[in-house]
Amino acid sequence: MSALVEARGLRRVLGGEVPAILIDGIDMDVRRDEFLAITGPSGSGKSSLLYLLGLLDVPSAGEVTIDGRATSKLNEEARARLRLETLGFVFQFHFLLPEFSVLENVALPMRALGRLSDAAIAARSMDLLVSLGLGEHAHKRPEQMSGGQRQRVAIARALANDPKLVLADEPTGNLDTASSAQVLGILRAMCGPGSGKSVVVVTHDLGIAEQADRRLNIVDGKVSA
Amino acid sequence: MSGMNRLVVSIARTHVLARLRQTLVGVFGVAIGVGFSVMMASIMEGSQDDFVRQLVDSLPHISVTDERREPPRQPADQAFDAAEIHGLTTKQLRPGIKNPYAIMAALEGWLPGAVAPSVQAKAVIRFAGRDTAASVTGIDPKREPDVSKLATQIRDGSLDALYKSSNAIILGSGLAKKAGARIGNSVVVTAGTGRTISATVVAISHAGVTQIDDNTSYVLIKTGQILAGQTGLVNELRVKAHDVMQARAVAARIEAETGYKATSWQEAHEDLLSAFQMRNFIMYTVVSAILMVASFGTYNIISTITHEKTRDIAIMKSLGFPSYVVRQIFVVESMMIGITGLLLGWLLGYLMSYGMAQIEFKSPFMDATHLPIIYAPAHYAIAGTVALIASVIAGFFPARKAAALQPVDIIRGAS
Numbered sequence: 001m002s003a004l005v006e007a008r009g010l011r012r013v014l015g016g017e018v019p020a021i022l023i024d025g026i027d028m029d030v031r032r033d034e035f036l037a038i039t040g041p042s043g044s045g046k047s048s049l050l051y052l053l054g055l056l057d058v059p060s061a062g063e064v065t066i067d068g069r070a071t072s073k074l075n076e077e078a079r080a081r082l083r084l085e086t087l088g089f090v091f092q093f094h095f096l097l098p099e100f101s102v103l104e105n106v107a108l109p110m111r112a113l114g115r116l117s118d119a120a121i122a123a124r125s126m127d128l129l130v131s132l133g134l135g136e137h138a139h140k141r142p143e144q145m146s147g148g149q150r151q152r153v154a155i156a157r158a159l160a161n162d163p164k165l166v167l168a169d170e171p172t173g174n175l176d177t178a179s180s181a182q183v184l185g186i187l188r189a190m191c192g193p194g195s196g197k198s199v200v201v202v203t204h205d206l207g208i209a210e211q212a213d214r215r216l217n218i219v220d221g222k223v224s225a
Numbered sequence: 226m227s228g229m230n231r232l233v234v235s236i237a238r239t240h241v242l243a244r245l246r247q248t249l250v251g252v253f254g255v256a257i258g259v260g261f262s263v264m265m266a267s268i269m270e271g272s273q274d275d276f277v278r279q280l281v282d283s284l285p286h287i288s289v290t291d292e293r294r295e296p297p298r299q300p301a302d303q304a305f306d307a308a309e310i311h312g313l314t315t316k317q318l319r320p321g322i323k324n325p326y327a328i329m330a331a332l333e334g335w336l337p338g339a340v341a342p343s344v345q346a347k348a349v350i351r352f353a354g355r356d357t358a359a360s361v362t363g364i365d366p367k368r369e370p371d372v373s374k375l376a377t378q379i380r381d382g383s384l385d386a387l388y389k390s391s392n393a394i395i396l397g398s399g400l401a402k403k404a405g406a407r408i409g410n411s412v413v414v415t416a417g418t419g420r421t422i423s424a425t426v427v428a429i430s431h432a433g434v435t436q437i438d439d440n441t442s443y444v445l446i447k448t449g450q451i452l453a454g455q456t457g458l459v460n461e462l463r464v465k466a467h468d469v470m471q472a473r474a475v476a477a478r479i480e481a482e483t484g485y486k487a488t489s490w491q492e493a494h495e496d497l498l499s500a501f502q503m504r505n506f507i508m509y510t511v512v513s514a515i516l517m518v519a520s521f522g523t524y525n526i527i528s529t530i531t532h533e534k535t536r537d538i539a540i541m542k543s544l545g546f547p548s549y550v551v552r553q554i555f556v557v558e559s560m561m562i563g564i565t566g567l568l569l570g571w572l573l574g575y576l577m578s579y580g581m582a583q584i585e586f587k588s589p590f591m592d593a594t595h596l597p598i599i600y601a602p603a604h605y606a607i608a609g610t611v612a613l614i615a616s617v618i619a620g621f622f623p624a625r626k627a628a629a630l631q632p633v634d635i636i637r638g639a640s
Contacts, residue, residue, distance in 0.1 A: 047637070056543055056633040077547045084545025091636060095540040099239045109544050114228035157544075169636075 002068065003029035004165055004198050005053055010062035012048055012221075022048040023059070024221035030165065030198050035191050037212035038202045045221040046202045047169050053200065054087055054167045055079045067164060084113050088158030090187075092170040094150040096142040102129065102153050103138040109160040128156040132186060148179025155186055166190065168201045172208065184208055233550060237557040240530055251526040251562040252569060255616065258519030259570020259608045260577055262512040266604040267578040268596060269508045273501050275597035280497075281490050282374045283432040285463035286338070286472040288493070289479055291322045292486040325459035328483055337475065338466040339371035342459040344449030350396075350404055350442065351413040357404045359442050361394075361414065363449015372465040375430060375443065381408050382428025387445050394424040394448075398431040399439030414444075416452035424448070513611055519566070520615030527559050527620045531627040538627050539635030552621075552628040559620020560613070567609045574608065575600070 012023040022045045030036055030053070040046045051057040052064060055071055063072045066086060071079060088109075096105045106125040110116055116124065129138050132152045142150050151171060158166050168187060172180035188211055191199045201208060209215050217224040241248045301308040322328060329340050344363035349356045366384045370376040376384045380398065387393045394414065396406060406412050406426050415421045424444065432438055450458045464479070464487075466472045472489035479487040491498060531538070538551055582598040 051633045051637070054543075056636070057631075077549070080542065080545045080547045082545075083543070087545075089543055095536065095543075095636075097236075097537050097540070099243045108232075108541075111228055111232040112541075112544065112546055112550070118228075 005030035006065040013060045034213045037209040040218035088163035088166040090168040092173040094154040252566045254519040254522035255566025256569035258516045260573030262608040263574025264577040271597040271599040287464035287476045289462035289487045291460045321458040341368035341372040347417045352404045352406045363446040372463045386427035390425045392424040393427040395428040395443040397438040397441045418454040520619040524619035528623040531623040539632040542632040548628040552624045555624030556620045563616025
């Protein structure tokens with residue numbers, strides 16, 4: 001079976017008087033149903049690689065193929081649509097919309113995709129929150145919740161459209177040990193044989209990396225052996 | 226409404242309600258702009274309409290006089306290609322309209338209105354040793370009510386009173402006041418031809434336009450002819466059109482058919498109407514400027530929201546919201562402020578116009594007692610449309626900037 005994500009000759013250079021090479025010719029795959037950890041020291045380019053894999057950034061050279069679909073020729077709107085349908089994101093900061101309730105935040109990607117009825121969206125949002133232990137907080141605002149709870153809401157939102165790939169950038173970076181373990185457990189549990197989901201986590205926490213199916217170490221924008 | 230549109234409206238509503246104080250400032254800015262625009266337009270056009278109406282009511286819609294638009298060619302000019310003419314003397318007497326009653330009968334065949342004959346003469350009215358210059362109009366009291374509002378403008382006496390005395394005269398209110406004459410007084414009228422008659426004041430008219438009331442007097446057409454020194458003279462046909470705005474076209478046809486100069490009220494007051502056009506242009510420029518200033522408030526608010534919401538925009542785009550949806554969110558926010566503002570502005574404009582209409586007002590030229598106001602839907606539509614367009618434009622630029630944000634720049638900066 002082909003890989004879910006294939007990156008070939010990936011290169012990202014930031015322009016300027018002195019161009020900065022963020023990613024320097026990376027070839028990599030994300031396999032189906034796998035939990036992949038991208039590790040490396042600070043500034044090594046691991047987050048930049050995640051943004052390229054998640055179509056948030058455009059490579060200077062190379063190609064990212066997601067589920068058999070080449071993305072380098074896609075315009076911004078098509079890339080946005082592919083993100084909405086196929087990808088879920090969890091960032092170090094939860095990035096929840098503060099004026100909306102937790103339930104509304106989780107519903108947001110489903111409402112944007114527009115495949116489900118309002119009732120179905122509300123039901124799925126609540127199911128996701130309940131499955132992550134947040135059912136009783138559904139109508140709270142994000143600021144009324146702890147950091148760990150907000151990050152779990154962000155995970156629920158990432159799962160809203162049932163994405164094939166969840167991309168997490170230092171998802172436990174701002175959490176205490178107990179919350180980190182809880183978030184990691186959720187991410188780890190969502191992928192596995194037959195799950196139909198892959199998770200890519202960028203981390204510098206070796207404890208997380210050890211729980212991954214596979215680990216990709218990045219140094220100076222290149223895959224390190 | 227589609228799911229995406231509902232989402233756009235929902236996010237936009239949440240944003241504007243979350244910044245209620247700023248939103249209210251924007252809404253009141255638009256409301257005050259729209260309100261004052263409506264009020265200004267109501268007053269300006271109200272006063273203009275009132276003035277024009279009084280002017281039109283006081284004068285014939287069309288005046289057919291015994292003049293030609295172009296001076297007639299001399300017979301020698303018609304006979305020869307080149308002619309040198311010496312020693313011509315102009316006629317001392319007014320030529321008058323030839324066969325006026327035949328022309329009137331012909332006009333009544335098609336004219337969308339009524340026609341009446343009159344004689345115009347300049348005279349001096351002497352009373353109690355005081356001479357007052359006046360314009361004397363000889364009229365037919367039976368036909369006159371069809372072509373003017375003179376009958377309704379008589380304050381003391383009546384139009385038919387002209388028949389009660391051998392030489393009866395109706396004086397304009399201002400003229401009577403200047404001369405010091407009252408009903409029943411006998412005045413001496415001396416025409417420019419030198420003919421003098423003694424006339425009895427039988428009524429006082431009041432048109433409400435100072436220029437008319439101070440200078441005009443009315444006599445029977447026969448008396449007018451005596452003053453003019455020409456028996457059977459009719460030097461003006463006064464026409465009232467059913468549709469006052471058609472007067473120009475009707476005048477052109479009368480002129481084409483009779484050959485006599487027919488002047489519509491629009492032509493007679495061309496300068497005044499041009500001044501009104503200029504006034505309206507200035508008014509709408511000022512109104513647009515007010516609304517543009519109000520739209521800067523909206524621009525400021527939407528800019529602030531987009532600035533504050535940079536992170537939210539980034540996350541929405543990272544989730545997969547297309548750029549055009551992000552743009553729509555902020556344009557809709559701007560429209561929400563604009564629409565709420567214009568609805569409040571309409572109410573404010575109506576209330577201010579109503580309030581203005583209650584103010585007592587004295588004009589040296591007119592005798593209106595209150596500010597003439599018109600409540601025209603067009604004023605509300607124009608102010609509303611301009612406000613809405615200004616709001617959309619005010620929201621568009623920050624919205625475009627927001628839509629152009631690259632989420633990775635924000636996310637990278639945040640982490």
